[in-house]
Amino acid sequence: MAEIISMPQLSDTMEEGTVIKWNKKVGDKVSEGDILVEIETDKAIQDFETDVSGFLLFIGVKEGEKTRVNDMLAIIGEKDEDISSLIEKPNLLLKIEKEGHLKKEKKIDHYPEKKKKYRIFISPLAKKIAKEIGISINRIKGSGKNNRIVKRDIEAYEKKLNTIRKSKDKKEEKKINISSIRKRISEHLIYSKFTAPHYYLFIEINAEKMIKLRKNLNDKLSTEEKISFNDIIIKAVAISLKKDPNINVSWKEEEILYHSYINIGIAVAIQDGLIVPVIKNADQKSLLQISQEIKDKVFRSKSRKIQPEELENSTFTVSNLGMYGIEFFTSIINLPNSSILSVGSITEKPIIKDSKIVIGNIMKVTLSCDHRIIDGATGSNFLSFLKKMLEDPMIILV
CATH class of the missing domain: 2.40.50.100 (RNA polymerase II/Efflux pump adaptor protein, barrel-sandwich hybrid domain)
Incomplete structure (x- = not known):
């Protein structure tokens, strides 16, 4: 059956x-x-x-x-x-x-009513103008006495027709139906932006040692195992969150939830918007393990093979636009997280070192915080410790 x-x-x-x-x-x-x-x-x-x-x-x-x-x-x-x-x-x-109802059978009238003829009243001048420009007077409503069509009615109707013709000549805008994912992203971001009072903390990080660490590690690794700057940042964030549990929290209506686990969401751009696969228990994983897991989940996110349970239960989120050449930006918090780290590109710029002006590699990061839970001092302490970790990244390998 x-x-x-x-x-x-x-x-x-x-x-x-x-x-x-x-x-x-x-x-x-x-x-x-x-x-x-x-x-x-x-x-x-x-x-x-x-x-x-x-x-x-x-x-x-x-x-x-x-x-x-x-x-x-x-x-x-x-x-x-x-x-x-x-x-x-x-x-x-x-x-x-x-x-709303079934259509009723139409009653056939074998003696249809004859159409009544009616006369159109129009001034001689208006009739002449209408004939010259090729306008049918049947659709024109007269504004003269006894609804008589006069010159101004012909001119107004011609103007209306020209407006319609011009609008038709314009190229039609492309319209695409909004996908289910895009709708969900929109609802989530609007809810976050208008629920959590956002504020932003900015800091510059000297990336010289991070660049050297990545190069030294990648010289010893295969192509498939290569480490990215984002991998190093995620590992440093995990250690920083373990050091400062006041950031690894969520707002509930009647309480503040301190998470016993550190799950870091990675913002990934896909065709229909943005999704956030989660690296669970990131503080318990090595740099290489984090790198391999990120590669796998980013690939499956872009090919739309990521599973829903892999997008859930993050406690902190990292969004990195450095690969696009963006120096710094702010992000909307991924609720129920209380903060999100926005990572910009590494750029060369003059810095002061040993009382001398030299060219350094600087990375700008922004921490967006939910002011209901994270005060300015708390967010600043977290960023200061993260800066220390990334400016001396050998610590993360210990």
């Missing part, structure tokens, strides 16, 4: 899903456990496994289209089974829902 496969709820906040790719086509055999379709939720793209066996008889949502949770996604049944009743029923219900 044929069975309707509905759009599943793949996350607790999912209200609708977008079909990204069908792995089966109509007529294909389907076995329990097969990956039937890839679905974009409000968090990520997930594989949907079917729990029934049979043949794919009908696809209700095409690739690129979206539908709400529990709406018909597909029908699976016996080969060549008649499913017309299953398809027609939801279509009929949809039709009734849209129209």
Whole structure:
């Protein structure tokens, strides 16, 4: 017997899903456990496994289209089974829902009423002008006595037509439907910005020793194991959070939650916006382990294969735009985190060293803080310790 496969709820906040790719086509055999379709939720793209066996008889949502949770996604049944009743029923219900009632049969009038002729009153001058410029007077409403069309009515109508023609000549703007992920990002950022009172702390870090450490490490590592500056920063942040637990906190309505674990979110740009995979228990992992995990999760985030549980339970977030040449910027806090670190590029600039002006490599970072939990002094102490770690990064290897 044929069975309707509905759009599943793949996350607790999912209200609708977008079909990204069908792995089966109509007529294909389907076995329990097969990956039937890839679905974009409000968090990520997930594989949907079917729990029934049979043949794919009908696809209700095409690739690129979206539908709400529990709406018909597909029908699976016996080969060549008649499913017309299953398809027609939801279509009929949809039709009734849209129209609000069934259409009544139209009564045929065998003696249609003759159209009444009516006279258009127009001044001779207006009639002449209309004829010269090729305007039909049937659609013009007169403003003269007894609704007579006069010269000014022809001129006003011509002006209106020219405006319409000009608007049609303009290039149409491209419109793209907002994805579920982009909607979720928008809602989350708006909530954060207007819930948590943000303030920002800026600091410059001398990156000379960090550059040397990275070079020395990478000279000894394979291509696949190469360490990035971001890897070093994440490790230093993890140590700093362990040193100062007052930053590793979340605001609750009746209490402040001090986290017993250090999970660092990494902001990753994808086609539809931004997602934040999480490096869990980062303080307990080596620099190489952090580097390998970041590479894996960034790759799977960009290919939309990251799992929802890998995007949850962060306690702090790092956003790095240094690779784009951005010197410094501020970020919106990723609630329920209480802060986010924004990392800029490493740039050469004059600095004072041993009472002399020399060229140094400087990296600017910004800490966005939730003022409900983190006071200025608390945030400043955290940044000062992080600066110390990154300016003498050999400490993170101990």
